[in-house]
Amino acid sequence: MLKSTTQTVILGALGSLLATAATLAVQALWGEKIGRGGVTIIGALLVFAVVVPLAMRAVAAYRANVRAEFDLELLLQTGVSHIFHNFAEAEPEILQYMSVSKKLRVFIQFGRAVLAGATTSTSNFYDYLSDARLEREADVKILYAAIDNPYVTERSAQNRESHYAEWKADLEYAVQKCHSLATKLAGSHVTFSSRGHKEGFLWRLFIFDDVAYMQPYLHQRKNAALAPVLKFRRALTSSDGALVPNENSLYKVLLDYFDFKWEENRPDETDLADLTRGTSVSAVAAFTRFRQTYVFIVPKRYVERTGEIPFHGIGGKRKENEGWEEALQREAIEEIGAPLAIQSSARTRYLTTGAELGSIELKDTPRPYCLYKRIRESDPNFEHADVLWLVGYEATLVAPDFLGPQSEAAAVVYITGDMLFKSMVSSVTYRDIKKAPGCNLIIGEGVNLSLSRQAIPSGIASIVAAGERPQVLKRL
Numbered sequence: 001m002l003k004s005t006t007q008t009v010i011l012g013a014l015g016s017l018l019a020t021a022a023t024l025a026v027q028a029l030w031g032e033k034i035g036r037g038g039v040t041i042i043g044a045l046l047v048f049a050v051v052v053p054l055a056m057r058a059v060a061a062y063r064a065n066v067r068a069e070f071d072l073e074l075l076l077q078t079g080v081s082h083i084f085h086n087f088a089e090a091e092p093e094i095l096q097y098m099s100v101s102k103k104l105r106v107f108i109q110f111g112r113a114v115l116a117g118a119t120t121s122t123s124n125f126y127d128y129l130s131d132a133r134l135e136r137e138a139d140v141k142i143l144y145a146a147i148d149n150p151y152v153t154e155r156s157a158q159n160r161e162s163h164y165a166e167w168k169a170d171l172e173y174a175v176q177k178c179h180s181l182a183t184k185l186a187g188s189h190v191t192f193s194s195r196g197h198k199e200g201f202l203w204r205l206f207i208f209d210d211v212a213y214m215q216p217y218l219h220q221r222k223n224a225a226l227a228p229v230l231k232f233r234r235a236l237t238s239s240d241g242a243l244v245p246n247e248n249s250l251y252k253v254l255l256d257y258f259d260f261k262w263e264e265n266r267p268d269e270t271d272l273a274d275l276t277r278g279t280s281v282s283a284v285a286a287f288t289r290f291r292q293t294y295v296f297i298v299p300k301r302y303v304e305r306t307g308e309i310p311f312h313g314i315g316g317k318r319k320e321n322e323g324w325e326e327a328l329q330r331e332a333i334e335e336i337g338a339p340l341a342i343q344s345s346a347r348t349r350y351l352t353t354g355a356e357l358g359s360i361e362l363k364d365t366p367r368p369y370c371l372y373k374r375i376r377e378s379d380p381n382f383e384h385a386d387v388l389w390l391v392g393y394e395a396t397l398v399a400p401d402f403l404g405p406q407s408e409a410a411a412v413v414y415i416t417g418d419m420l421f422k423s424m425v426s427s428v429t430y431r432d433i434k435k436a437p438g439c440n441l442i443i444g445e446g447v448n449l450s451l452s453r454q455a456i457p458s459g460i461a462s463i464v465a466a467g468e469r470p471q472v473l474k475r476l
Contacts, residue, residue, distance in 0.1 A: 016421055110174060294417070311455055
């Protein structure tokens with residue numbers, strides 16, 4: 001901005017000097033013939049002809065520079081790279097990204113009129129997705145207003161100067177189209193799923209691999225034609241052309257919002273196969289009871305870490321085409337040398353990164369104790385970034401005595417409920433666990449596990465630890 005101001009001053013001064021020089025030249029050559037008044041008029045005309053255009057050009061350059069600086073700052077601080085006047089203006093870009101992106105997240109109310117502008121050969125985006133065939137591998141999720149959405153009622157329709165009968169028809173149309181799409185795309189490279197949501201008229205979202213489009217609901221009628229559409233970029237382009245994630249971009253907020261709402265609006269009853277469909281890597285673990293303790297393990301790879309050392313449930317990654325119980329029993333043999341007696345829980349707790357969403361009804365038997373989904377890139381309960389789901393079971397260890405670790409484990413932790421809860425809320429070392437009444441710690445031969453290191457529950461151990469809080473307070 002300072003540079004533009006300096007340029008404006010220099011151009012203005014230069015123009016004035018040129019006009020003054022020209023005026024003096026006119027006066028020297030023809031001053032006697034045209035008189036003083038004529039010289040003055042010619043000088044004024046020269047000033048107007050030279051100085052004014054230069055000044056206007058300088059002002060235009062200054063404004064362009066200010067706009068460029070503002071746009072750059074907006075991009076750096078929010079991720080907004082462009083603002084479209086309305087949805088029709090943004091539609092061609094949205095269609096383009098819809099055709100090439102591997103990840104599509106769509107959040108709408110009805111969707112019947114969305115992507116129905118002049119650039120679309122089909123009637124709406126449901127048909128567009130279907131006609132596009134999506135030959136590439138893609139993960140498509142659509143959230144649309146559910147039939148029982150409390151914000152899509154007859155009273156709401158009247159308030160928005162609309163007709164409820166049309167709304168209801170559009171809702172039923174969305175359900176029908178999504179079922180049709182799921183059938184049509186079954187067996188293809190596309191993982192397609194849809195759910196009804198119960199959110200109000202906030203915005204419509206189209207989220208792709210690296211960009212997101214958001215149009216807020218600002219108008220009661222004709223919002224698509226009147227409200228702006230904001231385009232957000234996930235990353236910035238470096239000088240060498242590489243994409244660098246922008247930590248300030250609201251792209252991540254919009255994606256997190258979609259993921260939260262997706263989990264909140266899960267089906268009333270489902271099964272593990274349906275929930276984890278399309279997931280390449282998942283894990284299974286157990287919180288195991290033995291006598292009056294819980295049984296957890298410390299993997300050998302944790303011992304080499306600096307600082308605190310986590311312990312977690314018996315279990316690990318599930319292999320391809322391996323059943324959940326089969327994977328858990330394999331891990332139990334590898335870690336403690338004995339199988340587990342897996343039990344069916346009274347209910348299945350449903351958790352995501354940073355949230356507990358109550359119970360979920362699963363058709364699976366035995367019923368898992370918990371189902372945990374990672375919805376952020378970083379989650380302290382997941383050691384491996386490629387693992388998306390953790391299925392946790394209740395189990396009992398049937399053994400005559402305490403078992404020690406096998407080849408993959410550094411130690412086996414036998415810990416009481418009180419001590420487990422304490423390890424979550426305060427500093428507890430492995431020495432504290434070893435000395436605590438009712439607890440035990442068996443370290444593998446040749447393993448150098450320092451007893452002074454802090455022990456912290458991770459994975460299913462942290463979930464069980466949080467569940468021990470009411471019991472501990474009750475005993476107090």
